[in-house]
Amino acid sequence: MKHLAVVVPAKDEEGTIGELLDRIGSVRVPGCELRAVVVDDGSTDRTAGIACECGAVVVRHYENKGLGAAVRTGLRTAVGRGADAVAYLDADLEYYPEDIPRLVEPVLAGRADYVLGSRYKGGGREVRGMRLYRRIGNHAFTLLLALLTRRRMTDGQTGMRAFSREAAAAAEIIHDYNYAQVLTLDLLRKGFTFEEVPIRYRLREHGASFICWRYPAKILPAIWRELRAP
Numbered sequence: 343m344k345h346l347a348v349v350v351p352a353k354d355e356e357g358t359i360g361e362l363l364d365r366i367g368s369v370r371v372p373g374c375e376l377r378a379v380v381v382d383d384g385s386t387d388r389t390a391g392i393a394c395e396c397g398a399v400v401v402r403h404y405e406n407k408g409l410g411a412a413v414r415t416g417l418r419t420a421v422g423r424g425a426d427a428v429a430y431l432d433a434d435l436e437y438y439p440e441d442i443p444r445l446v447e448p449v450l451a452g453r454a455d456y457v458l459g460s461r462y463k464g465g466g467r468e469v470r471g472m473r474l475y476r477r478i479g480n481h482a483f484t485l486l487l488a489l490l491t492r493r494r495m496t497d498g499q500t501g502m503r504a505f506s507r508e509a510a511a512a513a514e515i516i517h518d519y520n521y522a523q524v525l526t527l528d529l530l531r532k533g534f535t536f537e538e539v540p541i542r543y544r545l546r547e548h549g550a551s552f553i554c555w556r557y558p559a560k561i562l563p564a565i566w567r568e569l570r571a572p
């Protein structure tokens with residue numbers, strides 16, 4: 343039986359974390375045992391307590407460090423606990439845990455080390471209702487990443503990804519604020535194989551997004567630093 347860790351970063355997601363973990367508990371991937379790892383990044387609500395009650399491994403940052411730092415902790419924890427493969431998804435129920443089998447299939451089949459779950463690959467109906475500036479930002483950053491990596495890519499900002507053990511162990515996230523673009527650059531520059539698979543998506547109904555007008559000003563210097571790293 344392979345150990346598939348499901349890493350979930352969470353900051354103040356008490357409205358969704360319980361349902362998410364219940365649904366992860368019902369997901370079946372043939373040949374795998376799923377184990378959820380929640381990284382609680384300084385939540386001030388009941389997120390960590392609910393995740394513990396649901397039986398997840400909970401790692402806590404007692405102060406908020408940022409999503410990049412949380413994903414770094416999550417991948418490190420998964421590898422340290424012996425995961426053979428890792429699935430990653432956000433805690434806010436924008437992504438469907440029921441899509442985990444399709445997400446990890448290229449990793450388990452040995453075709454890819456790194457998989458992006460794409461909200462656009464199935465035709466883009468999934469992002470209906472997303473604000474215009476976010477749509478434009480998504481496409482612009484995805485185009486930038488596709489040019490920098492010279493790969494076909496449709497969703498560089500997705501919050502649902504999968505990793506082989508080797509990719510999870512090698513991943514370096516250069517800033518604490520976010521991981522989305524710099525992680526892809528890091529892994530593809532290290533030569534890991536890559537695929538995108540279509541996934542479902544719906545906008546969040548609880549809580550609030552961390553993304554704000556400062557996002558590009560934080561992301562672009564990190565991409566620059568990542569490109570200059572050896």
Ligand SMILES: Nc1nc2c(ncn2[C@@H]2O[C@H](COP(=O)(O)OP(=O)(O)O)[C@@H](O)[C@H]2O)c(=O)[nH]1
Binds near residue numbers: 354383408432546
């Ligand atoms: N660890 C950590 N997670 C965060 C932080 N802000 C948001 N998250 C989590 O990261 C995921 C994505 O965040 P979200 O704000 O929904 O981003 P969006 O989907 O791109 O709008 C969710 O699971 C959040 O709980 C943070 O400061 N630290």
Ligand SMILES: [Mg+2]
Binds near residue numbers: 546551
């Ligand atoms: Mg979200």
